[in-house]
Amino acid sequence: xxxxxxxxxxxxxxxxxxxxxxxxxxxxxxxxxxxxxxxxxxxxxxxxxxxxxxxxxxxxxxxxxxxxxxxxxxxxxxxxxxxxxxxxxxxxxxxxxxxxxxxxxxxxx
Numbered sequence: 001x002x003x004x005x006x007x008x009x010x011x012x013x014x015x016x017x018x019x020x021x022x023x024x025x026x027x028x029x030x031x032x033x034x035x036x037x038x039x040x041x042x043x044x045x046x047x048x049x050x051x052x053x054x055x056x057x058x059x060x061x062x063x064x065x066x067x068x069x070x071x072x073x074x075x076x077x078x079x080x081x082x083x084x085x086x087x088x089x090x091x092x093x094x095x096x097x098x099x100x101x102x103x104x105x106x107x108x109x
Contacts, residue, residue, distance in 0.1 A: 003090045020045045026052040028103025045071035054087045
């Protein structure tokens with residue numbers, strides 16, 4: 001399921017924050033995200049600093065589907081952006097303006 005912008009923003013406003021997962025291993029990242037989701041927040045951002053972050057996103061998307069709004073953070077290039085979206089990310093966070101990342105992220109519309 002692709003979350004609509006309206007539904008995504010409504011959830012972020014309701015929760016009041018975006019929990020960001022940074023972890024030293026893929027398993028720690030997965031468990032941290034699971035704790036956030038199971039704690040009832042319903043959204044989490046996995047940073048690309050988590051080893052094998054794309055696979056972590058895939059696993060979370062497979063397990064939780066449309067029950068969670070998944071994001072990918074520290075996106076630095078269009079290839080990583082595309083991989084994160086294909087893995088199940090519904091929103092992208094980038095620390096800098098990279099036009100190609102914005103263009104690919106706009107495919108969420």
